[in-house]
Amino acid sequence: xxxxxxxxxxxxxxxxxxxxxxxxxxxxxxxxxxxxxxxxxxxxxxxxxxxxxxxxxxxxxxxxxxxxxxxxxxxxxxxxxxxxxxxxxxxxxxxxxxxxxxxxxxxxxxxxxxxxxxxxxxxxxxxxxxxxxxxxxxxxxxxxxxxxxxxxxxxxxxxxxxxxxxxxxxx
Ligand SMILES: [Zn+2]
Numbered sequence: 775x776x777x778x779x780x781x782x783x784x785x786x787x788x789x790x791x792x793x794x795x796x797x798x799x800x801x802x803x804x805x806x807x808x809x810x811x812x813x814x815x816x817x818x819x820x821x822x823x824x825x826x827x828x829x830x831x832x833x834x835x836x837x838x839x840x841x842x843x844x845x846x847x848x849x850x851x852x853x854x855x856x857x858x859x860x861x862x863x864x865x866x867x868x869x870x871x872x873x874x875x876x877x878x879x880x881x882x883x884x885x886x887x888x889x890x891x892x893x894x895x896x897x898x899x900x901x902x903x904x905x906x907x908x909x910x911x912x913x914x915x916x917x918x919x920x921x922x923x924x925x926x927x928x929x930x931x932x933x934x935x936x937x938x939x940x941x942x943x944x945x
Pocket of ligand 1: 778780781815816817
């Protein structure tokens, strides 16, 4: 990449600055990503390798390690990663479609049971087979009767977190 898509001017390379991966809809910081900045129109670009694998790792990070109730944007992210429409997720969880919409726009807090079932769905679709038995351990690690959704702390990822040499996705 050497020319700005917007104005055609040449781009300056930026290294060593965490990339705010706002495209995910989440607070995710990607470390070690080369970025480009147009000195003329100030447009910024980044080359994100293996985005599918990256999304999988972000989803796993949310499901395993976010101990508070899921945030609205986390629910939306997980649903989209599973390629489910709101209606499909709603019928899988046994709730109304409007309930899913309200979780995702922040007007209603997700319940304890739906939170755990949604994580279980994602993990069972996504975890490698040898890790699936750990789903129970993940669920047991959450506090009971959670009342609060999470804080928007950044998920920071290094390239090696998703670009493993033996991963077929990392091309
Ligand atoms: Zn430009």
